[in-house]
Amino acid sequence: MKTKRVILLGATGSIGTSTLDVISSFPDRFRIVGLSAHTNTDQLLQIARKHPEAKTALSGISKADGAEEIDIFGKNAAVELIDSVQADIVVNGIMGSGGLAPSASAISAGMDLALANKETIVMAGDLLLPEARNKGVNVLPVDSEHAAVFQLLKNRPHSEISDIILTASGGAFRTTPLEQLDNVSVQEALNHPTWKMGVKITIDSASMANKGLEVIEAERFFDMNTDKVSVLIHPQSYVHSLVRTCDGILYAQISAPDMKNPIINALSFPETLVSNFAPLDLTGKSLDFYEPDFRRYPMLKLAFQASRKSASYPTAYNAANEAAVDAFIHNRISYLQIPEIVETVLQQDWSEAPIDLQGVFDVDSRVRSAAEKLLAV
Numbered sequence: 001m002k003t004k005r006v007i008l009l010g011a012t013g014s015i016g017t018s019t020l021d022v023i024s025s026f027p028d029r030f031r032i033v034g035l036s037a038h039t040n041t042d043q044l045l046q047i048a049r050k051h052p053e054a055k056t057a058l059s060g061i062s063k064a065d066g067a068e069e070i071d072i073f074g075k076n077a078a079v080e081l082i083d084s085v086q087a088d089i090v091v092n093g094i095m096g097s098g099g100l101a102p103s104a105s106a107i108s109a110g111m112d113l114a115l116a117n118k119e120t121i122v123m124a125g126d127l128l129l130p131e132a133r134n135k136g137v138n139v140l141p142v143d144s145e146h147a148a149v150f151q152l153l154k155n156r157p158h159s160e161i162s163d164i165i166l167t168a169s170g171g172a173f174r175t176t177p178l179e180q181l182d183n184v185s186v187q188e189a190l191n192h193p194t195w196k197m198g199v200k201i202t203i204d205s206a207s208m209a210n211k212g213l214e215v216i217e218a219e220r221f222f223d224m225n226t227d228k229v230s231v232l233i234h235p236q237s238y239v240h241s242l243v244r245t246c247d248g249i250l251y252a253q254i255s256a257p258d259m260k261n262p263i264i265n266a267l268s269f270p271e272t273l274v275s276n277f278a279p280l281d282l283t284g285k286s287l288d289f290y291e292p293d294f295r296r297y298p299m300l301k302l303a304f305q306a307s308r309k310s311a312s313y314p315t316a317y318n319a320a321n322e323a324a325v326d327a328f329i330h331n332r333i334s335y336l337q338i339p340e341i342v343e344t345v346l347q348q349d350w351s352e353a354p355i356d357l358q359g360v361f362d363v364d365s366r367v368r369s370a371a372e373k374l375l376a377v
Contacts, residue, residue: 004267005087007034009078009102012043013198015093015116015142018259020047022267025275030267034085036078041067057081059098078102082109089267091142092117095198096322097364100124104357107132114266116142118217123315124360125220140266145214146221147262148240148253153222163244164218167234168292171206174235178295182336186329200325207338208292209321212303216314219307226307231300232289238280239287256280298339302346312350312363319367320345327375345370
């Protein structure tokens with residue numbers, strides 16, 4: 001197999017650093033030709049020095065603020081990077097809705113897409129996945145849950161699949177008494193029991209908004225009815241997802257909670273490379289599962305509702321949550337006001353489905369305006 005040329009978006013984040021570790025383990029198989037970050041100039045330059053042929057991009061600052069060694073600056077830097085570099089695969093580790101435009105550019109350019117940005121599918125999966133199929137582009141999930149489902153569905157016809165079950169750790173407040181949730185702090189929400197991730201996604205894990213987004217993503221990515229996707233709390237985080245076939249049998253993907261596993265599977269697709277990233281010995285370990293309580297996780301309930309309604313409701317769910325979480329981080333609202341804001345926004349009419357990406361961005365903008373009016377009260 002030839003050496004794959006890789007563009008890594010979000011190189012300084014958790015997915016980015018794990019991807020760099022994976023690529024360093026297979027220097028003959030992968031070569032980094034592009035690197036992007038948001039504002040972390042120093043860390044991006046440190047990474048770039050180890051990959052001197054890679055073009056660099058910063059999306060969160062202007063050229064006047066940054067180092068001369070950076071090649072591309074500005075809001076559209078990641079898109080410009082993709083447009084200016086020849087690559088075989090783009091790893092999109094950008095957080096939030098800002099990852100959508102780069103995903104669309106990668107598909108348009110005919111590059112395979114290793115996707116950790118779930119918002120791409122939540123907001124525009126109905127538009128981008130058909131385009132990827134038409135272009136022969138592989139869109140490969142990197143989220144551990146969807147990567148697990150992807151592996152479990154290999155060589156299985158869609159007609160054999162009855163259900164998809166996504167697992168969740170339960171986040172920082174899995175055992176916190178319900179009456180205490182209104183007074184929890186941002187720092188407490190960031191105390192994730194299993195994964196080390198960025199601020200926003202860790203808070204989303206506490207509220208299970210992140211799992212809600214993954215429900216919507218699974219429904220679209222794997223062409224499943226929303227009622228055929230469910231969630232189980234699994235505190236140990238060893239079982240990353242399960243599928244049930246039409247004969248009632250469950251199949252699980254089990255591995256250590258290490259993002260290097262789904263990353264190497266996406267990068268090497270359609271091959272499976274020999275690797276030894278955190279092998280799991282089940283001896284002496286227990287596996288517990290239980291249903292999530294919607295009183296504790298109202299954001300999960302709202303996600304199922306948005307997924308069933310489809311149209312622009314998933315985009316509205318994501319944008320309202322992003323606005324509300326940002327307000328929580330900046331101490332403008334309490335933790336339990338996050339689902340209150342999102343629910344109020346979703347009560348508005350988002351029944352018109354966008355016909356193109358600009359339509360998606362327009363909905364996203366209108367939702368944020370609606371959320372901000374609520375936050376200003």
